[in-house]
Amino acid sequence: MPNATATPPAFRYQGWSLFSLLAALVLLMTVMILIINPDLTEGVRSAIRATARSSFVLFLLAFTASAFAVLVPSPLSKSLVRERRFIGLAFAFSHLIHAVLIYWYGQLNTEFWPGRTALGNVPGTVGYVFVLLLALTSFKSTTRLIGATAWKRLHTTGMWVLAAIFAYSNFKRIPMSDWYVLPFGLICAATAIRLMGKLAQANKRQSLQRVA
Ligand code: HEM
Numbered sequence: 001m002p003n004a005t006a007t008p009p010a011f012r013y014q015g016w017s018l019f020s021l022l023a024a025l026v027l028l029m030t031v032m033i034l035i036i037n038p039d040l041t042e043g044v045r046s047a048i049r050a051t052a053r054s055s056f057v058l059f060l061l062a063f064t065a066s067a068f069a070v071l072v073p074s075p076l077s078k079s080l081v082r083e084r085r086f087i088g089l090a091f092a093f094s095h096l097i098h099a100v101l102i103y104w105y106g107q108l109n110t111e112f113w114p115g116r117t118a119l120g121n122v123p124g125t126v127g128y129v130f131v132l133l134l135a136l137t138s139f140k141s142t143t144r145l146i147g148a149t150a151w152k153r154l155h156t157t158g159m160w161v162l163a164a165i166f167a168y169s170n171f172k173r174i175p176m177s178d179w180y181v182l183p184f185g186l187i188c189a190a191t192a193i194r195l196m197g198k199l200a201q202a203n204k205r206q207s208l209q210r211v212a
Pocket of ligand 1: 045048049050052053056098102121123124125126127128162165166169170
């Protein structure tokens, strides 16, 4: 018999079908950008920027999901928490496309890599190490393998490191265009929401302990 008290899913697509939909949308967006751009090199560069943005949106959802579920409980925020793993994997997929496009761009524009410094590549490389670690440990078998404590430590650290890289990547571009104030403001707001969620969770736990 269906559980009458269970929250109905807010998303029509769930689990791997949600992942597949999000991955297909990222691929479609990338192909469309490459098709509509008359210059391939410029098209690839635009697609690099676009995949950074799709990754950012997916990251924001995964980063704030549990805080929203605590601060504004609703079928949507609860579904977000339930689907967080697949949204996180879709973020990793979007960033995989970002990496493939960067490699391609490096082949098309031979001045790209020589024009970058080793120091300038540090945040992005650290980011990719965490994207890989988080993605590899987002499956039931690998989660069990590393254990709940190590999993929690890795995922909490990884999410904060990625949030810092997104903040930095957008902040450093503000002198190039005022537009970057928007994503920078969004990541600052997401940080505040996540911290408020943690605080509310801790308060709730404390009052439950007092009652018990
Ligand atoms: C070594 C690894 C990486 C390299 C070489 C790289 C390279 C690039 C390049 C070439 C662009 C386009 C720049 C432009 O046309 O203005 C870009 C944009 C961007 N990347 Fe990456 N990236 C790397 C890793 C990352 C990581 C790990 C993140 C985030 C966690 C990230 C976030 C961004 C953001 C936010 C943008 C700006 C997108 C926009 O214009 O809105 N990148 N990256």
